[in-house]
Amino acid sequence: MSFLQLNAISHVYLTESAAKEALSDLSFSIAEGEFVSLLGPSGCGKSTLLSIISGLLQPTEGTVSLQNKMIQSPGERMGYMLQQDYLFPWKTIEDNCYIGLKLLNKLTPEKKEITLALLDSMGLSDVRHAYPDQLSGGMRQRVALVRTLATDPDLLLLDEPFSALDYQTKLKLEDLVFQTLKAHQKTAILVTHDIGEAIAMSDRIILLSPRPGKIAKIFQVPSQLQTLLPFEARNDPVFPENFQMIWKELDSLEQSPT
């Protein structure tokens, strides 16, 4: 019995001019506590797939089930992190972190306390009454992480959450997200086009081929890298060979005519 199960997912985008197949017959499963990356060139439908897993988008065919329950709409079992923080500029940092609990009608004093503790653990307690425009990009994305974790979701969906950050901030945040997810024993799916990031952070990498999105290959990240912090993993001697291997695979996908 797997934690998350995708069964024969296909998705077609309909527009006035055409029907475009974005995903075709995708099936895989993820175990509890696992960190899986979806890697692929642009147009491989990785963000579409993430939207389907979250329940934001209904697939044309196929089913998604989390702990043997079908997912039909988004809710508290999922935490979704977007490419940018998208904190509400009119709310304070604290209120931004409470938004999920508020929407789920679960904003109790205990939950507030847990959220504030989480904010504190990320070194953000000084800015809880500040507004997003007073914070740097890295800080804002950390707040977004707290916002996502505040509802205590079973599964985290990360949609290229580091792509809008500068390199240094990105490396630091990768470590932070990695540590936080491990500490809370969360299962996570990361969508990325960054091979290094995928290897450094995940246990398993699912490589997608484009037009329509299909599983091209699944890589198991060497166990010695799995336990290391992303920053350390990048410096590990086996990192470059894994990088090369996936690089070649990705390169051939982009070149092969479809």
Place this chain on the structure above:
Amino acid sequence: MNNLQLDKQHQQYVKKLKREKYEIVTWQIFILLAFLSLWELAGRLTWIDPLLFSYPTKIASLFLTKLYDGSLLLHTSVTLLETVAGFMIGTVLGTAFAAVLWWSRKASKISDPYLVVLNSMPKVALGPIIIVALGPGYLSIITMGASISIIITTLVIYHAFHTVEPNYIKVIRSFGGNKKQIFREVILPASFPAIISTLKVNVGLSWVGVIVGEFLVSKQGLGYMIIYGFQVFNFTLVLLSLFMIAIFSSIMYLGVEWLERKLIKH
């Protein structure tokens, strides 16, 4: 550079800013006084026809007369009441319509051509029909004040609702938020800047609607004072009415700016 020097530089900078502000206010007062004295002089020395253009002291003495006999207070309060009512009704209904259009894509598509026609139609041209339908009184005038701003409010605010960053909506949806929650948590607060700028436009528009309404109904109010002054060739009265309108419409505008500071902090 040490702290003392930095402090000094900062003080000098602040001083410079203050001096600049002072200079601007001085100029503003100077222009007003120069205009008023030139007008006064031109009227008294009959460079301009005082019967048509009057002059400030004549307007001021009429102001006092009308203030003491109570008629100025009456006309001004009538107009002010009508304008504020028209302004509020126009803005609230316009925003409500915008919300309905946002809620239902189909409703917005169906109403699109009607809104275009209604928007391009000069609303004051509806005046006679409104007066015939609602009677020559407050109700008609308030309706004119509201109708002039309602369509443009609907269009502008609907556009603002529609162009809210979709990823903000995605955040709410990812937590399982429903449409009502999306509206309350994202659409409305994100559109406050647009709503405020329509309010600013509506202040001016509702004055137009109300003054024209009073021209037509000709019973009471500053618009009535203008028309009456025009008919009896008392242009001092016309100018006094214009002066009152200028004062109160500016106060309303300042009120909206105050609201803006309250509502939009970040």
